[in-house]
Amino acid sequence: MGHREDLLEGAKRCLLQKGFARTTARDIVKESGTNLASIGYHYGSKDALLAQAYVAMVGELSAAFDGGNQAGLTSEPGSVERFQEVWTNVIATMKEPGSLWRLSMEALTMGDQLPELRDHLASAQRESDRGLVTMFMGGREEDVPEETAVTLGRLYTTLLLGLVAQWTFHPADAPDADALTEGLRRATAAWKPGE
Structure with a gap:
């Protein structure tokens, strides 16, 4: 591995140990075996590196959402069964010790104090919206229309963030996929035709 990859891996370990706010550039350098100048050269700033490390970890974790890939999901795309299957997989990642999801809550609550980090994560969120659409509905991310990404994708993102908040705050009372x-089912049963 080169310095770029070493920095990314070191930043991932620092995030899991210390979170966004407490991780310093020196922590990353120590963990990665590189030097301070490497951060600026390869990533521009510590916050940009931390954002990329977080996005990479979420990408690695998201493979568990769909069983490693969409072929790992057994239910019909767009079905209630797919909805339940994906949420079962997502919730399983929240139950793991040292869950990455606590970092999501830190990023949300500290966003104003870490504006560069917030901006990097906000741009990555747009791609996440597309990924969630395909996870639930099937298809390929590059084929998801922008309107679908900003409506259906953001609905799934909103559900995910609410679920993360509940599992972070009080796991014993957080909902499961059932x-x-x-x-x-209850929400859709209550809708009247034409609405």
Whole structure:
């Protein structure tokens, strides 16, 4: 591995150990075996490096959402069964010790104090919206129309962030996939034709 990759891996370890706010550039350098100048050269800033490290970790984690890939999901795309299957997989990642999801809450609550980090994560969020659409509905991310990404994708993102908040705040009371699916069934049953 070169310095760029070493920095990224070191930043991932620092994030899991210390989070965004407490990780310093010196921590990353120590963890990666590189030097301070490498951060600026390869990533521009510590916050940009941390944002890329976080996005990379979420990407690695998202493989668990769909069983490694869409072929790992067994239910029909767009079905209630797919909805339940994906949420079951997502929730399983929240139950793991040292879950990455606590970093999501830190990024949300510290966004104003870490504006560069917030900006990097906001641009990555747009791609995440597309990925969630394909996870639930099938297809390829590059084929998801912008309107679908900013409507359906953001609906899934909103559900995900709310779920992360509940699992972070009080896991014992957080909903499981069965409860989410039943909530979806009840909501759709209450809709009147033409709405």
